[in-house]
Amino acid sequence: MASLRTQVRAADIAGRHFDTVVIGSGFGSGFFLHEALRHARTGRVLVLEWGDIRSHADQWADGRQTHIAPESTYANESPRPWNFTIGFGGGTNCWFAQTPRFHPTDFRLRSLYGAGRDWPFDYAELEPFYCEAEDIMAISGDDAMGRVLPRSKPFPQPPHIPSTPDARLKRARPEQHFVMPTARARQATDTRGPCCANLRCSLCPVDAKFTANNGLMDVFQHPSVSVCPGAEVLSLETQGGVVRSVVFRSGGQEYSVNGDLFVLGANAIHSPAILLRSGIDRGPVGKGLHEAYGIEVEVLLDGVDNFDGSTITTGLDYGAYDGAFRSTSGAALLYFENRWKFGFRPEPGKWRQTLPIVIVVEDLPRDSDAVVLAADGRARVVGKEPGRYALDGADRAFEQLPEILSALPVERIERRLVRPTESHLQGSLRMGTDPADAVVDAGQVHHALRNLVVVGSSVFPTCSASNPSLTVGAMSIRAARSLLA
Numbered sequence: 001m002a003s004l005r006t007q008v009r010a011a012d013i014a015g016r017h018f019d020t021v022v023i024g025s026g027f028g029s030g031f032f033l034h035e036a037l038r039h040a041r042t043g044r045v046l047v048l049e050w051g052d053i054r055s056h057a058d059q060w061a062d063g064r065q066t067h068i069a070p071e072s073t074y075a076n077e078s079p080r081p082w083n084f085t086i087g088f089g090g091g092t093n094c095w096f097a098q099t100p101r102f103h104p105t106d107f108r109l110r111s112l113y114g115a116g117r118d119w120p121f122d123y124a125e126l127e128p129f130y131c132e133a134e135d136i137m138a139i140s141g142d143d144a145m146g147r148v149l150p151r152s153k154p155f156p157q158p159p160h161i162p163s164t165p166d167a168r169l170k171r172a173r174p175e176q177h178f179v180m181p182t183a184r185a186r187q188a189t190d191t192r193g194p195c196c197a198n199l200r201c202s203l204c205p206v207d208a209k210f211t212a213n214n215g216l217m218d219v220f221q222h223p224s225v226s227v228c229p230g231a232e233v234l235s236l237e238t239q240g241g242v243v244r245s246v247v248f249r250s251g252g253q254e255y256s257v258n259g260d261l262f263v264l265g266a267n268a269i270h271s272p273a274i275l276l277r278s279g280i281d282r283g284p285v286g287k288g289l290h291e292a293y294g295i296e297v298e299v300l301l302d303g304v305d306n307f308d309g310s311t312i313t314t315g316l317d318y319g320a321y322d323g324a325f326r327s328t329s330g331a332a333l334l335y336f337e338n339r340w341k342f343g344f345r346p347e348p349g350k351w352r353q354t355l356p357i358v359i360v361v362e363d364l365p366r367d368s369d370a371v372v373l374a375a376d377g378r379a380r381v382v383g384k385e386p387g388r389y390a391l392d393g394a395d396r397a398f399e400q401l402p403e404i405l406s407a408l409p410v411e412r413i414e415r416r417l418v419r420p421t422e423s424h425l426q427g428s429l430r431m432g433t434d435p436a437d438a439v440v441d442a443g444q445v446h447h448a449l450r451n452l453v454v455v456g457s458s459v460f461p462t463c464s465a466s467n468p469s470l471t472v473g474a475m476s477i478r479a480a481r482s483l484l485a
């Protein structure tokens, strides 16, 4: 098993005091620390991580990012298999590295369409932080995307090579169809190889996608940082209106450490569970757990071959994303796949004339979909099937496909399957200006406990149809700077 030069054992830190205690080492925590370490006030930092530290080589050796199965860590009474990684680096290990920004309208759903909630800041406020997060991950992308998602800087890396269907659609729909932005390197970096489209990104054989192991080691091996793996945080202890200490379990024993600033980044199921176990239940703690809804479609083409792009997903189309329909049905983002999800076609000469599309639709968070505690104190997820808003959005986007694909010779379009999960748990500790309706404020600081910051996708007030992690990274940089600069 890999180790860090900053690694510490639970017994060595028990009872000690740190200026900043960070819970979890995934996207939220990693990007927060990336910024926080630039500010003297951050001081000595302790990172408590439930899982092990496993290098890319360790993971490759047994084909697993972690030995802790997500479903073993909570009781699931909802219809979805919530998917995440418990381990050093969290979701940076298992993610597929798709990195679209959120759409400007995603932040203003209530004011624009009377649905869901507004975020306490807008796209323009987050834009410079998107650029910083993109630089950290060396995102490859198509600068033409600025037409839909305005940008103040070019992408750090050039775009991937689109497949032939994507190149045709990009020419025909220059305002809506773009090459996929991604943290799968187009060009080699100092620590990553170039993506070569071998299409198994959950554990990339050539280490092309951004992970904590290849992109955040300066942070986790910084001289001010200590990292304690195998430390499952159980609860926070409060006194006099602030958090004083954190209790964790390691090797079957309980320990505690004290601190001044606490950063909670334990994912959208385990962060609320930690607060609930601590009796910190003011506001909608645990409520509104959600993710987008996805369906898969196969487009049978007539005379155009697919699968000649340079990465696993090569195109994004915004033709079904925004409009007045969002008062009653969700935005849909169309992902154009450069992988043969439904096999090759059997007809001679037509083997590659198939185009898989994933339609991802925003859903409206409901407070009845929630993280609560089981009798033994473990996290327990309750909830129902995706809502009408998402289902109607998927139907609408499917009906729009003939028009969106009109520049391609389409033989027929088949609706293939519903995806069991998008692997994007979000929204159980939402941010907002009203303490009665939100757990943290616009700076991600707890409304009542002012030395507690929550990072990660748990703070999302609404869903978006876009993948969450770039937005998590940008928001974490913003939160750290507003608190510590």
Ligand SMILES: Cc1cc2nc3c(=O)[nH]c(=O)nc-3n(C[C@H](O)[C@H](O)[C@H](O)COP(=O)(O)OP(=O)(O)OC[C@H]3O[C@@H](n4cnc5c(N)ncnc54)[C@H](O)[C@@H]3O)c2cc1C
Residues within 6 Å of the ligand: 023, 024, 025, 026, 027, 028, 029, 048, 049, 050, 051, 083, 084, 085, 086, 087, 088, 089, 090, 091, 092, 094, 095, 096, 097, 098, 099, 202, 231, 232, 233, 234, 265, 266, 267, 268, 270, 271, 274, 423, 424, 425, 455, 456, 457, 458, 467, 468, 469, 470, 472
């Ligand atoms: C298969 C898969 C593919 C994905 N692909 C994409 C993609 O292409 N694009 C995208 O944007 N997103 C993708 N995601 C989603 C992405 O992983 C999450 O959005 C992101 O990781 C959320 O960041 P976070 O900081 O909230 O949580 P995480 O990154 O999960 O970090 C949480 C951390 O806390 C630790 N932890 C949890 N509980 C405790 C505890 N009690 N004590 C101590 N530590 C704890 C965990 O081990 C982990 O290190 C994918 C996810 C999966 C599972």
Ligand code: SF4
Residues within 6 Å of the ligand: 184, 185, 194, 195, 196, 197, 198, 199, 200, 201, 202, 203, 204, 205, 206, 207, 208, 209, 311, 312
């Ligand atoms: S497409 Fe292949 S090379 Fe590229 S990130 Fe995924 S697994 Fe790695």
